[in-house]
Each structure stands twice: as structure tokens, then as C-alpha cells.
Amino acid sequence: MLQLRDLPSIEVLEKFAERYPVADVSAISSFLHLLRVATDLSIALDACLSRHGLLQGRWWVLILLMREINKTSTPSLLAKKAGVSRATMTGLLDGLERENLVARVFDDADRRRLSIRLTDAGQQKLDDVMPDYYARLRVCMAGVDESARKQLEATLMNINAGLVAFNKVF
Amino acid sequence: MLQLRDLPSIEVLEKFAERYPVADVSAISSFLHLLRVATDLSIALDACLSRHGLLQGRWWVLILLMREINKTSTPSLLAKKAGVSRATMTGLLDGLERENLVARVFDDADRRRLSIRLTDAGQQKLDDVMPDYYARLRVCMAGVDESARKQLEATLMNINAGLVAFNKVF
DNA sequence: ATGATATAGTTAGGTAGCTAACTATTAAGC
DNA sequence: GCTTAATAGTTAGCTACCTAACTATATCAT
Incomplete structure (x- = not known):
């Protein structure tokens, strides 16, 4: 970027x-x-x-897992939701597994598949990070009132719509 | 990102x-x-x-050079203005020099210094890229009228001001 | 049922960033 | 003047991303 x-x-x-x-x-x-x-x-x-020993990629994986009912997903799904390649996800999961924040669980029904589960330590890590992140975001956005936020999101949606035209090959 | x-x-x-x-x-x-x-x-x-054989880092260096009166600057200044480390700028300039888009010129007065000059080929590259980029940006932003743009920039400034608070260590 | 195709995950090799350490040169403080 | 500090650029080694290729497994069409 x-x-x-x-x-x-x-x-x-x-x-x-x-x-x-x-x-x-x-x-x-x-x-x-x-x-x-x-x-x-x-x-x-x-x-x-x-400050919590995380980076955006790994942090986002933990959040995606926490959103799931069983705190469990698969590398492919996680890659799709995080917007990275499956190869990148393999690397992210390697790091997270090394620190015991997630666990790889083999699937007996479909032996190509893995399940990735958020461990208790992973949940604990989120419980440390998220309040810090949310508190900072709250103060950061304090100067933008509700109507400006609405207006911002509307404008962002318009720009997003325009992206199709941006990408069009002439 | x-x-x-x-x-x-x-x-x-x-x-x-x-x-x-x-x-x-x-x-x-x-x-x-x-x-x-x-x-x-x-x-x-x-x-x-x-599509023009460029990436953001290299493209931005060319633009920074074009902005200068003599189309000339130094690696340190370029690094500062582009927001990358001097080490990264060395790499970017290596690539640009390899394609003859910029030239390294040694400084006799201060022998630590280099001058980086936009070559004619570099200027030509910009003359190819910029109209394409500007045309795409124009259509992309066509759905956002002038008042929404003003409002957007104001909100962005407010968020930017809040960043100080975001970064504050408690 | 079997050959082609699709899917899941990993590995290998490449790029663009970073920091830290290095060399060379210049400037500053006694 | 000489030592110390600052500055300019590069190099080395790290990370996180990418694509392409690979292995293993499952599915589909005939």
C-alpha cells in the first residue's frame, strides 16, 4: 500500500x-x-x-475463528474470508499454531480437509487485544459524529461502486 | 494492509x-x-x-521527480516524501535505473550525495501512465459529487486528528 | 468403474517492504 | 586539529504477501 x-x-x-x-x-x-x-x-x-505480539494477518484469523459457533473453520474458508491466498493462510496458521493460538485438527470424513480451532490461549489473546483495540478506535473516531459516519459510509459505497469502472479495460 | x-x-x-x-x-x-x-x-x-510495467512504489518516485523543477532529487529526500525507508528507496531506484527511467548522478560538492534525475524515458512512461490513471479515477469518482468530496475530506481530517489519540500509550 | 476434473493444503521461489549494521563523507565541539 | 556525531547511501537478513506447481483426495461424466 x-x-x-x-x-x-x-x-x-x-x-x-x-x-x-x-x-x-x-x-x-x-x-x-x-x-x-x-x-x-x-x-x-x-x-x-x-504490542500484543500480533500482526494484522494473524489477528484477523483469530477474529474470524472467534466469530464461528465452534470457534472452528478451515484454511480455505479462512483464506477466502481474510482475502489472502491459501498459501499465505498456510503461513499465517503455521505462526499461530507455533504459538498455540490455534490448533490443526485432521478431518476423518474428508481426508483433504483440516479443521482450524481457536485454542483457549487464542481466545485469551483476543480478550487481551480487543478491548485495547476497541478503546483506541473509540477515541480515534470520537471527533466524527453519527451523521458524518453515515455520510462517510455512503460515500465509500459510491466510490466502491465506481471501482468497477476504474478496473474496466478500454 | x-x-x-x-x-x-x-x-x-x-x-x-x-x-x-x-x-x-x-x-x-x-x-x-x-x-x-x-x-x-x-x-x-x-x-x-x-499494465504499464510499474508498481506503486516506483510510480510514485517518478511522480515525485516530475514535480521537481529540474526533475531531480536525492534518494534521502525521495524516501522521506514517499514514506519509505532509505533502504527501500535504494531498491526502488535500482529497478528504475535498470529500466533507464531514472539516472544516478554523482555529486562532486558533497561526495556522500547522489542526484536522481528523471530521464526522458521516465517522463515518457509518466506520459503513458498518468492519462490512463487520471481517466480511471475520474470515472471512479464520478458518482461522488463535489459536496460529498468536501465532506469526505473533512471527515478524513477528523479521523486523522484522532489518530494521535489512537496511538497514545496508556 | 475409471479417466478427467475439482478441491484442500503445502511447498518453492519471487517481490516489496522493514530494521539494523556497515562504509564513506561531512559537520561540530572542544 | 582531532574526536565525536550526524548524514548519505548501500547491504544483509527478516517478514508477509504473491503465483505456480505439486500431492493427496474426492467428485463427476460417460
């Missing part, structure tokens, strides 16, 4: 727009600011998690 | 909030949606750039 420290000013963008007339200056500005804030949030999240 | 495919529903969040009462459900929801859309935008940007 782009980690832009030095966003272009409107003046710089307008200069670029002279050379590239298709540029929509306010669209570019909104886009870059969005990426920038999201990156900063992601970095802050990493910092919070690393 | 987190690549969440399976965002929690409000119901799931409320269930988590029972166990972790400090949770602010709408704050979490807004936060996750923001990260999600930003990630998707970043992936779409990668796809666009890779």
Missing part, C-alpha cells in the same frame, strides 16, 4: 492537470487523502497489535 | 460488543469500511500501473 508522506497540493495537481487534461483535480485529491488516512490507520493498527 | 473480504455485519459487531463493552459499533464499522475501500482502490491502482 502506498505510503505517501508528501501529498500534492492543489497547485501541484493543477499543474499536472495542464499536462494531462483528463485529470479531475478534486477526484485525485479525495482519492489520495483517502489512501493516506487509511494507510495511517493501518500503521496505527499494526502498532497496537504488535 | 488488511485485505478483508468478509467484513462483520452490525449483528456480529454487536455480539463482540457484548463481550467487549468498550466497543463503539458504528466507529468500528466505519473504520473497517474505510480500510476495505482503500485497500480495493490500492489494488485497482496496482492493476492499472502493472
Whole structure:
């Protein structure tokens, strides 16, 4: 993810727009600011998690497992839900298993399958991390009132809809 | 950057909030949606750039150079402005130099220093990429009107201000 | 029932980041 | 002036991600 420290000013963008007339200056500005804030949030999240010995990928796996009724899922499903490849999930699970936060359980019915279960230690880890994360997020978003949050989510949905057009090959 | 495919529903969040009462459900929801859309935008940007043989890091270096009056800067400055380590910048410049998009020029006055110059081929690469990128961004943001963009940037600034609190160690 | 196809998980090899340590050079403090 | 500290760039080794290929197992079509 782009980690832009030095966003272009409107003046710089307008200069670029002279050379590239298709540029929509306010669209570019909104886009870059969005990426920038999201990156900063992601970095802050990493910092919070690393104080608990976790990183985003592993942390998200634990959360996905906690959401399940039996605290159990499979590598493939977890990969799909976390948006990573199955290969990456293998690596994440290796790390989590090494620290006893999850356990691999073999499936007798379908011997290709594994079950991944959140261990008590894994649940305990979440019970340490989540209140810290939630508390930080609460204060971080305190300056954004409910109507601004609604408006934000609506705008994000519109941008998301526009992504189809962005990706279209001409 | 987190690549969440399976965002929690409000119901799931409320269930988590029972166990972790400090949770602010709408704050979490807004936060996750923001990260999600930003990630998707970043992936779409990668796809666009890779059609031109570029990736975000290298592309951003070219843009930073084009912004300069002489199309020239130094690795340290570029690293700072791009928000990457000097080590990473060395790697990015290696790649760009290999493809003749930038040139390393030694500085006689301060022999620790290098100048990095955007070559004609580098400028040509930008002239290929930027109109494509700008055109895609224009259609992507077409569904977000000017007032929504203003509102979005204001909210992002508020979230950014809250980041200080997020990072504070208790 | 069997050959082709699909699915589950892992392994191997690649990329782009990081930090820490290193070399070379310049600047600063007595 | 000489030692110490700061700065510029690179190198080495780490992590987390990727794709492609591989093994093993299960399913489907004829």
C-alpha cells in the first residue's frame, strides 16, 4: 500500500492537470487523502497489535475463528474470508499454531480437509487485544459524529461502486 | 494492509460488543469500511500501473521527480516524501535505473550525495501512465459529487486528528 | 468403474517492504 | 586539529504477501 508522506497540493495537481487534461483535480485529491488516512490507520493498527505480539494477518484469523459457533473453520474458508491466498493462510496458521493460538485438527470424513480451532490461549489473546483495540478506535473516531459516519459510509459505497469502472479495460 | 473480504455485519459487531463493552459499533464499522475501500482502490491502482510495467512504489518516485523543477532529487529526500525507508528507496531506484527511467548522478560538492534525475524515458512512461490513471479515477469518482468530496475530506481530517489519540500509550 | 476434473493444503521461489549494521563523507565541539 | 556525531547511501537478513506447481483426495461424466 502506498505510503505517501508528501501529498500534492492543489497547485501541484493543477499543474499536472495542464499536462494531462483528463485529470479531475478534486477526484485525485479525495482519492489520495483517502489512501493516506487509511494507510495511517493501518500503521496505527499494526502498532497496537504488535504490542500484543500480533500482526494484522494473524489477528484477523483469530477474529474470524472467534466469530464461528465452534470457534472452528478451515484454511480455505479462512483464506477466502481474510482475502489472502491459501498459501499465505498456510503461513499465517503455521505462526499461530507455533504459538498455540490455534490448533490443526485432521478431518476423518474428508481426508483433504483440516479443521482450524481457536485454542483457549487464542481466545485469551483476543480478550487481551480487543478491548485495547476497541478503546483506541473509540477515541480515534470520537471527533466524527453519527451523521458524518453515515455520510462517510455512503460515500465509500459510491466510490466502491465506481471501482468497477476504474478496473474496466478500454 | 488488511485485505478483508468478509467484513462483520452490525449483528456480529454487536455480539463482540457484548463481550467487549468498550466497543463503539458504528466507529468500528466505519473504520473497517474505510480500510476495505482503500485497500480495493490500492489494488485497482496496482492493476492499472502493472499494465504499464510499474508498481506503486516506483510510480510514485517518478511522480515525485516530475514535480521537481529540474526533475531531480536525492534518494534521502525521495524516501522521506514517499514514506519509505532509505533502504527501500535504494531498491526502488535500482529497478528504475535498470529500466533507464531514472539516472544516478554523482555529486562532486558533497561526495556522500547522489542526484536522481528523471530521464526522458521516465517522463515518457509518466506520459503513458498518468492519462490512463487520471481517466480511471475520474470515472471512479464520478458518482461522488463535489459536496460529498468536501465532506469526505473533512471527515478524513477528523479521523486523522484522532489518530494521535489512537496511538497514545496508556 | 475409471479417466478427467475439482478441491484442500503445502511447498518453492519471487517481490516489496522493514530494521539494523556497515562504509564513506561531512559537520561540530572542544 | 582531532574526536565525536550526524548524514548519505548501500547491504544483509527478516517478514508477509504473491503465483505456480505439486500431492493427496474426492467428485463427476460417460
